[in-house]
Amino acid sequence: MPKYNAVTDSVRKELQEIVGAKYVLSDAERMEPYSHDEVTDPKYVKLPEVVVFPENAKEIAAIVTLANREMIPIVPRGAGTGLASGAVPFKGGIVVSLERMNKILEIDTETMFMVVEPGVTTAEVQKAANERGFLYAGDPCSGDSSFIGGNVATNAGGNKAIRYGTTRQQVNGVELVTPEGDIVTFGGKCKKDATGYSLLNLVIGSEGTLGIITKAYLKLVALPENAMDLLAVFPDLKSAIDIVPKINAAGITPTTIEFMDNEAIKTVEVFLSEKLPHSDKGYYIIVTVEGDNEETLEDQCGLIDDLCTQNGALEVLVADPVKIWKARKAYAEADRARSLIFSMEDIVVPVNQIPQAVEKIAELGKKYGNIAIHCAGHAGDGNIHANILKDHMSEDEWHQKLPALQGEIYQMVYELGGKLSGEHGIGYKRVKLLEEYADPTEIKLMRNIKKAFDPNLIMNPGKVIEV
Amino acid sequence: MPKYNAVTDSVRKELQEIVGAKYVLSDAERMEPYSHDEVTDPKYVKLPEVVVFPENAKEIAAIVTLANREMIPIVPRGAGTGLASGAVPFKGGIVVSLERMNKILEIDTETMFMVVEPGVTTAEVQKAANERGFLYAGDPCSGDSSFIGGNVATNAGGNKAIRYGTTRQQVNGVELVTPEGDIVTFGGKCKKDATGYSLLNLVIGSEGTLGIITKAYLKLVALPENAMDLLAVFPDLKSAIDIVPKINAAGITPTTIEFMDNEAIKTVEVFLSEKLPHSDKGYYIIVTVEGDNEETLEDQCGLIDDLCTQNGALEVLVADPVKIWKARKAYAEADRARSLIFSMEDIVVPVNQIPQAVEKIAELGKKYGNIAIHCAGHAGDGNIHANILKDHMSEDEWHQKLPALQGEIYQMVYELGGKLSGEHGIGYKRVKLLEEYADPTEIKLMRNIKKAFDPNLIMNPGKVIEV
Numbered sequence: 002m003p004k005y006n007a008v009t010d011s012v013r014k015e016l017q018e019i020v021g022a023k024y025v026l027s028d029a030e031r032m033e034p035y036s037h038d039e040v041t042d043p044k045y046v047k048l049p050e051v052v053v054f055p056e057n058a059k060e061i062a063a064i065v066t067l068a069n070r071e072m073i074p075i076v077p078r079g080a081g082t083g084l085a086s087g088a089v090p091f092k093g094g095i096v097v098s099l100e101r102m103n104k105i106l107e108i109d110t111e112t113m114f115m116v117v118e119p120g121v122t123t124a125e126v127q128k129a130a131n132e133r134g135f136l137y138a139g140d141p142c143s144g145d146s147s148f149i150g151g152n153v154a155t156n157a158g159g160n161k162a163i164r165y166g167t168t169r170q171q172v173n174g175v176e177l178v179t180p181e182g183d184i185v186t187f188g189g190k191c192k193k194d195a196t197g198y199s200l201l202n203l204v205i206g207s208e209g210t211l212g213i214i215t216k217a218y219l220k221l222v223a224l225p226e227n228a229m230d231l232l233a234v235f236p237d238l239k240s241a242i243d244i245v246p247k248i249n250a251a252g253i254t255p256t257t258i259e260f261m262d263n264e265a266i267k268t269v270e271v272f273l274s275e276k277l278p279h280s281d282k283g284y285y286i287i288v289t290v291e292g293d294n295e296e297t298l299e300d301q302c303g304l305i306d307d308l309c310t311q312n313g314a315l316e317v318l319v320a321d322p323v324k325i326w327k328a329r330k331a332y333a334e335a336d337r338a339r340s341l342i343f344s345m346e347d348i349v350v351p352v353n354q355i356p357q358a359v360e361k362i363a364e365l366g367k368k369y370g371n372i373a374i375h376c377a378g379h380a381g382d383g384n385i386h387a388n389i390l391k392d393h394m395s396e397d398e399w400h401q402k403l404p405a406l407q408g409e410i411y412q413m414v415y416e417l418g419g420k421l422s423g424e425h426g427i428g429y430k431r432v433k434l435l436e437e438y439a440d441p442t443e444i445k446l447m448r449n450i451k452k453a454f455d456p457n458l459i460m461n462p463g464k465v466i467e468v
Numbered sequence: 469m470p471k472y473n474a475v476t477d478s479v480r481k482e483l484q485e486i487v488g489a490k491y492v493l494s495d496a497e498r499m500e501p502y503s504h505d506e507v508t509d510p511k512y513v514k515l516p517e518v519v520v521f522p523e524n525a526k527e528i529a530a531i532v533t534l535a536n537r538e539m540i541p542i543v544p545r546g547a548g549t550g551l552a553s554g555a556v557p558f559k560g561g562i563v564v565s566l567e568r569m570n571k572i573l574e575i576d577t578e579t580m581f582m583v584v585e586p587g588v589t590t591a592e593v594q595k596a597a598n599e600r601g602f603l604y605a606g607d608p609c610s611g612d613s614s615f616i617g618g619n620v621a622t623n624a625g626g627n628k629a630i631r632y633g634t635t636r637q638q639v640n641g642v643e644l645v646t647p648e649g650d651i652v653t654f655g656g657k658c659k660k661d662a663t664g665y666s667l668l669n670l671v672i673g674s675e676g677t678l679g680i681i682t683k684a685y686l687k688l689v690a691l692p693e694n695a696m697d698l699l700a701v702f703p704d705l706k707s708a709i710d711i712v713p714k715i716n717a718a719g720i721t722p723t724t725i726e727f728m729d730n731e732a733i734k735t736v737e738v739f740l741s742e743k744l745p746h747s748d749k750g751y752y753i754i755v756t757v758e759g760d761n762e763e764t765l766e767d768q769c770g771l772i773d774d775l776c777t778q779n780g781a782l783e784v785l786v787a788d789p790v791k792i793w794k795a796r797k798a799y800a801e802a803d804r805a806r807s808l809i810f811s812m813e814d815i816v817v818p819v820n821q822i823p824q825a826v827e828k829i830a831e832l833g834k835k836y837g838n839i840a841i842h843c844a845g846h847a848g849d850g851n852i853h854a855n856i857l858k859d860h861m862s863e864d865e866w867h868q869k870l871p872a873l874q875g876e877i878y879q880m881v882y883e884l885g886g887k888l889s890g891e892h893g894i895g896y897k898r899v900k901l902l903e904e905y906a907d908p909t910e911i912k913l914m915r916n917i918k919k920a921f922d923p924n925l926i927m928n929p930g931k932v933i934e935v
Contacts, residue, residue, distance in 0.1 A: 110713065110717060111713040111819070111820040112713070112818045112819050112820050113713070113716055113819075134717065134719075155662065156662060156666075158660050158662070162659075162660065163659070166637075167660060169666070169669075170633075170637065179909060179913070183909040185907050185909040185910055185913075186907070187910065189818075189885055190818035190885055191816045191817065191818060191849075191850055191885070191886055191887050191890070192629075192630070192816070192818075192819065192848075192849035192850055192851075193625050193629065193634060193816050193846075193849050193850070193851050193890040193891055194816065194887050194889075194890065195622065195623060195625070195673065195814070195816075195887075195889040195890055195891050195892060195893045195894070196887050196888060196889050196894060196898075196902055196906060197673075197894055197902055197906065197910075197914050197932050197933060198670055198673070198674055198678075198914050198917055198918075198932070198933075199623075199636070199669050199670060199672070199673055200910060200913055200914070200917075202636075202666050202669030202670065203665055203666060203669065203670055203917075205666070206662065206664075206665070206666055207665055211665075222721070223716065223718075223719040223720070223721055224719065225719075226719070246577065246578040246579070246580070249580055249690065250577060250601070251690075252601075252690040252691065252692075252693070252760055253690070254689070254690055293719055294761070294764055294767075297761055297764060300761075347662070349658045349659070349660050349661065349662075350658065351579045351656075351657040351658060351659075352578070352579050352659065353578040353579050379660075381659075382658075382659035382660050383658055383659055383660070384659075384660050418656055418657055418658070419658055420658050420661050420662075420663045421663060422661075422662040422663050423658070423660040423661065423662055424660055424662050425662060426662045427662070427663060427664055431663075435663055435664055439663060439664065440652050440653070442646060442650040442652040443652055443654065443664075443667060446646070446652075446667055446920065446921060447664050447665050447667070449919075449920030449921070450665055450667075450670075450917060450920050451665075452916075452920070453913065453916030453917050453919070453920045454913060454916070465664050465665070466664060466665075
């Protein structure tokens with residue numbers, strides 16, 4: 002790790018000259034919101050030395066050039082809705098907030114692309130697309146507040162990934178300020194590109210360590226006119242999850258297949274003070290199908306109903322989307338309400354390994370002294386959000402048991418052909434874990450790539466990969 | 469560029485020990501097929517020093533380790549169906565043919581992945597998927613003979629890209645032998661992955677310069693039960709191409725939207741000795757829609773018919789797929805029959821810029837003394853295969869005019885927001901062009917990435933990027 006320099010008064014002055022004095026923040030109290038993301042554990046909080054609010058790529062290029070010259074860490078930040086502490090300045094330095102770069106630059110309905118600045122919220126992108134009769138298919142759960150730049154930087158997943166893919170599949174180009182201060186565009190409006198290495202795909206999901214995204218070219222697709230939601234309740238997890246390959250094999254590509262285990266359902270029921278169907282012993286599968294032809298959707302729902310019933314479902318309901326999605330989305334909040342401190346794991350396994358993974362997680366919870374672990378997530382793509390609850394455990398016990406328990410979970414996940422993060426990313430939280438579980442050759446290549454982009458290692462240091 | 473060493477007798481002996489004597493070829497006559505790809509211009513032919521036929525990744529790792537130690541260039545080769553001379557050993561060295569690695573290793577219908585060795589043909593992959601009721605959606609025109617490893621290495625495009633994406637979107641993992649001889653897997657059967665830089669996407673489309681793909685994890689999708697093909701004939705190119713955004717905006721996502729300009733149609737008609745509809749003055753748009761529900765397809769075709777008619781189509785025909793695809797696929801052959809020497813350009817522009825690009829190309833053809841240039845290609849994704857015919861021009865005139873003409877074409881393409889290759893790749897043919905037209909920052913980063921993977925620069929040197 003290189004030796005970084007502090008932000009001096011003269012650097013601060015230079016920053017003021019670049020973006021204007023009112024867009025440079027040094028006051029501790031006002032910088033507090035920039036000291037953490039959605040992870041509230043004090044371990045993952047660190048105050049920036051300075052926060053700047055540039056207006057355009059040129060200003061960012063000047064800031065980065067300055068930081069690169071002075072060997073000062075630079076941390077790009079979107080809406081701060083991350084769950085891996087990727088936007089927190091653990092090595093000090095300059096936080097670059099993209100808040101002011103919040104314009105939709107172009108909606109090109111002929112080529113079906115939307116060009117946006119990074120500080121537009123995902124919800125605004127979705128709304129603007131819908132208003133013109135198109136769909137922007139990226140749909141992370143944090144979409145109401147998350148910035149599109151952060152979605153691209155983290156390759157955000159979410160609820161529509163099984164049909165449309167993660168954010169990677171929605172992005173056809175980015176403008177990037179490189180760690181050496183160059184402004185460059187990878188991709189754009191061409192639907193195909195065979196001109197060398199896909200630097201675009203390298204930047205997507207690089208969590209702000211290879212540069213700062215200053216523009217994104219987003220794909221628009223046809224907006225399905227109709228949607229139907231089904232809630233299938235199963236008596237156990239295995240029969241619930243087993244339905245996923247059956248739905249796929251039947252030639253149906255739903256937009257969403259989510260699951261909630263029984264413990265998660267019970268906790269949400271308490272949190273919402275609302276009776277949920279079969280909450281005494283049910284396991285939920287929520288399926289959304291979308292399309293233009295209502296009849297086709299009804300046929301698909303009928304077929305899914307049959308498949309679920311054959312697979313032992315207790316009941317299959319046409320679900321009120323508002324109610325069922327409220328329950329699904331309350332999952333994390335409900336756990337937080339029960340136990341302010343909890344660890345949200347983001348493991349991913351091959352789809353047919355979900356039952357084994359969840360069963361094993363339950364066993365491990367018991368083994369460590371009946372620690373409550375709730376599981377819900379994206380059944381359609383094998384991505385399990387396992388919440389490990391601290392409940393009434395002492396701080397000491399928690400900090401002693403948690404890493405050991407996580408270690409066993411990750412070990413099991415890799416044995417099942419899985420990975421330690423499906424959509425939340427490595428950020429700062431999982432750097433050591435990645436180094437432990439990834440192939441050493443992969444780690445070595447990632448280090449080399451980091452150096453290939455960022456020879457002085459100033460861009461979001463200590464995230465994704467430690468060099 | 470480093471100084472490479474020749475393949476000595478002792479190296480040849482070591483190679484024989486690795487793969488067995490019968491799988492090492494040094495005889496010039498038998499090596500001839502390995503001296504070129506589909507580009508037959510003598511400028512792009514070069515005999516290997518030796519060709520080896522390994523059976524597995526371990527043997528390849530041993531070969532690469534040897535080459536890396538001895539500073540000998542190594543060139544991976546699939547079926548040799550490339551169009552950019554990417555598999556030709558211009559700097560000498562060892563050609564590694566993947567022909568013997570031709571096994572389908574696994575068809576996992578539960579997680580919907582097929583795991584294959586690189587030497588399986590695309591057609592075999594498609595067939596194996598179909599037999600189990602699935603679709604493998606990669607579909608390059610060369611699919612009957614091309615190897616899947618080559619498809620991945622070049623991110624092959626093809627006929628279904630507008631609906632399913634290029635090969636990149638079909639691949640969820642690769643096993644790779646790195647240029648330093650390590651065997652590593654990127655991705656696999658997890659449908660999501662947020663564990664660091666996407667090395668998988670860097671390898672896809674890297675044209676064998678970052679390692680040798682020894683296994684690929686391919687996505688299977690639901691197989692549409694029905695298909696319908698329409699041929700819409702327009703009086704001019706602009707009204708033909710204008711139909712593309714209209715079809716998209718109508719909420720229809722065809723599998724294919726292809727186009728042929730009038731000159732291309734006329735040449736194919738002569739070549740096939742078959743009357744084609746409105747060949748006197750027509751411009752073709754060929755649309756394929758696929759789905760399970762025949763009624764929906766009929767509705768979609770009706771809607772497309774209306775849109776085409778409103779847009780001035782001379783006629784819209786329900787096409788015999790065999791006949792119409794025979795005509796479209798004969799495009800290159802027909803030009804070759806007319807003029808053995810011709811240059812097939814692979815430019816790509818934003819979809820709505822196709823008419824401008826094609827008109828300008830026609831103008832440039834006239835400007836250079838009535839050089840015949842035929843255009844056809846993938847209208848749905850802006851990828852134009854412009855064939856520049858030598859016809860009866862002298863060698864001298866051809867070699868003098870072609871680069872100047874190409875230069876003006878590429879200049880125009882970049883002004884329209886396009887790129888110099890949509891799907892055929894850079895290979896050896898376009899290295900200098902890429903360096904000329906890509907952003908210098910992009911070129912610099914590509915060079916750094918090449919070095920990050922291949923410090924001794926032995927892996928397919930001189931392709932994609934010259935270091």
